[in-house]
Amino acid sequence: MWKVLPLLAALFAVAACASPQAATPAATQTTSLQRNAESLQAKLRRSPQDASAWAQLGTTHVELARVTFDPQHHSRADKALTESLRLRPDGNGEAFIGRGALANAQHDFAAAREWGLRAAAALPDSASAQGVLVDALTQLGDDAGASVALQRMLDLRPGVASFSRAAYHFELHGRMDDARGAWERALESASSPDEVAFCRLHLDELEGRADKSLETSRGLVSKVPSPEHLVQYGEALDRAGKSAEARVQYDLALQQLRALGGDDLTAALIAADHGDPVEALRFAEKEWAKRQSVFTADALAWALHVNKRSAEALPYSDRAVALGWRDPDVLRHREAILGALR
Template sequence: MWKVVPLLAALLVVTACARQEPVSQPVTQTSSLQRNAESLQAKLRRTPDDASAWAQLGATHVELARTTFDPQHYSRAERALKESLRLKPEGNGEAFMGQGALFNARHDFVAARDWGQRAVSALPDSAQAQGVLVDALTQLGDDAGAAVALQRMLDLRPGVASFTRAAYHFELHGRLDEARVALERALETASSPEEAGFCQFHLDELKGRTDAEALEVYGGLVSKAPSPEYLVKYGKALDKTGKPAEARAQFDLALQQLRALGGDDLTAALIAADHGDPAEALRFAEKEWTKRQSVFTADAMAWALHVNKRSAEALPYSDKAVALGWKDPEVLRHREAILGSLR
């Protein structure tokens, strides 16, 4: 049995059976999801009182929103999940999971945690329900709670979804060797080209990319799935290769998307701090901090305060950002700048 807490050796002997879903071949994946949505819609025209089908349709639209970056899918997911809950308000684990996934996607992690807990109560042997809860607790900064839910997920189904979440858990604790092994185990258990591509992508992320590799990888991703995350990474790659004007265009587009969609004030804070208005960066960061006090928001607060020339106030937040052992290069860059300004 694989364990979250013990050392690397425990992971090496496992026999395998928020990161999110695979990033490779997004067109293929989106087509499959769209076909699934159409099939469920056809089924519901015949049997409109099928609470399970409504819940599945809602979950499919959450995934379509993630792969297409079309916020209309969130509204469709919400309507489908509400209909499922209207038909079956109690013990509807599928709808509870769908709601948790929807609120995670919308960055309302408190609501996602609450729905995840309801899903786990209704479906105690569901690894997927545990995954919804792991994602919410991780983002809320409840490290102990996330570890418990992750261990339960691994016990139930040590596959791609659980191993990749384990890798992220290790990464946040600075246990990079164990994170790599977890991703390698995930890659071994992948059952489709999309899953394998997802695992390989994050293995390469963990190992680090050269500037040329980053330019090619993120440029390709932006052309297929122009999410704020990929736009920012592509912008950084452009900046490092001497293309500041093109880089700025990516940052501006990412910030425009975030302002329009709302919800992800954390990413907006970091973009504004480096490439926009420092005062706006601090407003974004403070708004996110009122909702969750995680290592992620601590780093955003620290950096936003620093670029507003308030480094003494930034330091306690920077301390919190690395308290678990997180060694993310950007977080360490922020910390070094803050410490340097106080010397």
Template sequence: MKALARRGVLLGISAAVLAVGASAVGGVISGVPGSGAERAAPTPLTAIDRYQATLRESPADSRTWTSLGFAYLERARASHEPGFYPRSEGAFGTALRLDPEAFNAMIGMGALANARHEFARAVGWARRAQRISSETPALYGVLADAHTQLGDAAAAGAAARRMAELEPGVSSFTRLSYDAERRGDRAGARELLQQALGAAYTPAERAFCRYYLGELAFHAGDLGEAGRQYDLGLDADPTAVAPLQGRAKTAALRGDLTGALRAYRTLTGRVPVPQYLLEYAELLTASGDGAGADAQLGVLAALRKVQSANGVADDLTWSELAAATGDPAGALRYARAEWDRRRGPIVADALAWALHLNGRDSEALPYARIATASGWHNALFRYHRSRVEAALGDDGAARRSLARAKADNPRFDPRLSALGRIA
């Protein structure tokens, strides 16, 4: 799984809510990207009740239908409950039927499409909104997130820069940081996250920024700095979930398997999302608890039905699950399905690894090269490439790729590869 269930996807919901909220949602629905916390009262659920009451009196109010759509979308993000996605879609759709020029409902549809991993559809909605108005920051947040996942780094970077021009702040700076990180500019990514931290004014925003500063350190092998940033994140917002995951995986790589397992048990009890379940299962396997690992993977498999029923397309996760459970044919089938939808380095790596697991290394190598082409300091991608090269008998290339993996992250452990994944 990818860090925090893929950073850009979570950003896509909250940035739209943040930027559109002031004009379309009346400032009621707002949040911090990926934080799981809302910025202002009333909470999204209270807002849902209020908007529903308004619509019972004025069912033809397009603006309130749009507000309700964002409230459902934020509730889905904060609660990790995909059952709110169809409700959000219905609300935005009603707004657009009432007013075909409902610009903010189009942005909402784009954010919803990103949340469901329908990235090409998200671009379509954003472009439709852009024809009406091109000055709303959330529009470019939707575009940046969608283009990132589709593998169009140039378009993603341009959208993030335009967003920052319109509204410099946490949402735009974190996107620019992610763009820099994927280009291999760790120093630039860190500087932009520090700017985001300086612009943060709520506990949840500060915790979010601290978590990703921790992530940069963690994936560079600096566990001391990573742990410090995760701790500062929890100091900023004791209710934040992501820094708990950071603490848990840092404990694992420090060799404190007992502490890591205890932390993951608590974490997955609070937030049973695919990323955390896969990491927990991997640690349970490493500890010799195969039955416990199978139980977590069983929960993860069950989540697929829930997500699919609510319109979430995530074959990447299921490719990773199949690879982890000894189903190479399934890993390849799902990876190919994801590649048909989007062609970024994360999916290229998954497809390369699935092909390798099926003994098709000559086919895997071009995808491994795509995954490592951007300069991204991603030890897992380099490790996978080294395995493909070794299988093809190119020992020199394999040694170079493995050396690059170690240089990118000296603490990377192939036995705990889920902990090495970066979104």
């Protein structure tokens, strides 16, 4: 049994050794997922009443949307999962997991929590069901609930998916050495080239947050052109005096966010730093109405600050660091807010 919470450092005492849902290097995983989708489609042509295969196809399309940033996969996932639940509406844990994963991907975290609870009830020994809950509860600001679900996930399956979530949990609590150790454990648990690349990427990303160089940021974008990496690259270009190239990266990030829909949090941060402060506050307030996590607290604090409302921003900044989160950008936001109030 893995006893990781509440003191997650115990994770590393058992042996010396490695997305939120997070992106993997897209090329190889996209190929693997597409092959899986084609195989499932062929199976369903032979057995269209197979509720399990429909659920697996839906979950595969959720993953394809994540690595390709193509929103069409969300609608395909929805259709497949709907068919699975039509065929087996009760006790269909696989479809509940897929629905939860889709809701998390679309940032409907309240719905994801409910699907996760249904999945865990139907499949109490499923680590994937607990993963849906970890992701949803973290984003909803339920740190205690997320910790319980994470512990259960680690107990059920101490592998890449659970160790990577443990790393994220460590990071939110300001325990960067433990986060790095969790990624190393995830890397040692990796059983495929895709999983190895996934873990190495995130170890590089963890170091990249301290190393803000243009080369490091460009490397992350080349591996995974996610909105977050595009913004990081744009900021590195800005620091290098390449403002026109930086603007291209910010615009690409916003295009991705609009295409996939639902991520007003990242849009708020981009607008606050590189766009319209009023729009930033609108995005941040909209996201705060849906979830009161440390992430949204920071985004709302920063949006209020850039709108010259620093006194209102401070309580949200306090909340953003309450767990121990010490992300450099969060600390930069906080120092600016405190400085404006001195």
